[in-house]
Amino acid sequence: DAGITQSPRHKVTETGTPVTLRCHQTENHRYMYWYRQDPGHGLRLIHYSYGVKDTDKGEVSDGYSVSRSKTEDFLLTLESATSSQTSVYFCATKTGTQNEKLFFGSGTQLSVL
Amino acid sequence: TQLLEQSPQFLSIQEGENLTVYCNSSSVFSSLQWYRQEPGEGPVLLVTVVTGGEVKKLKRLTFQFGDARKDSSLHITAAQPGDTGLYLCAGAPTTSGTYKYIFGTGTRLKVLA
DSSP, X not given: OOOEEEEOSEEEEOTTOOEEEEEEESSXXXXXXXXXXXXXXXXXXXXXXXETTEEEEOTTOTTEEEEEEETTEEEEEEXXXXXXXXXXXXXXXXXXXXXXXXXXXXXXXXEEO | OOSOEEEOSEEEXXXXXXXXXXXXXXXXXXXXXXXXXXXXXXXXXXXXXXXTTOEEEETTEEEEEOTTSSEEEEEESSOOGGGOEEEEEEEOBGGGOTTOOEEOOOEEEEEEO
């Protein structure tokens, strides 16, 4: 499977602090995604990227920003974390072939207290 | 509002029973994918359905794509405890671009021995 590394794997932070999650891939996939997973909601798309410096909003983008300065890295930033952003965050990548699968990282468990 | 609604949300059945999971949307999808997710891991692709009306079989699992490409179903015959997990449908609505992948709300299946 694609080499996708998410860091950190776990993080506990306080309300109001900035938080950055990193997704690093070694497969040169063009498309990268950030999802959050909460009970009863499956995975919800936060932001995605279709190339270096090309990003777009997903279903639940409020309170989140992203950056992709290199093909291999996709950063998710919570400018001022809130308790509602406590969740498991998954990064995923995809090749440019339409029906190819998404490759997932192992997830980041974020707790905002 | 999540564009892909799955039903049922939870399902607990005895080993050997049959079940069907539904994935519905008001949007048209060029293709739909089904994933299964185990606790603490990212989703893993089961199948991709591309053509309206298409039926694909994967051992005891049968996947169908609706004629109008707005819905899909997953049928499991003679369920086994190893089928336990979270089942997710996913796709990119044709109105949102080819690569804006969203996920359904999820169906959590538990098969009892």
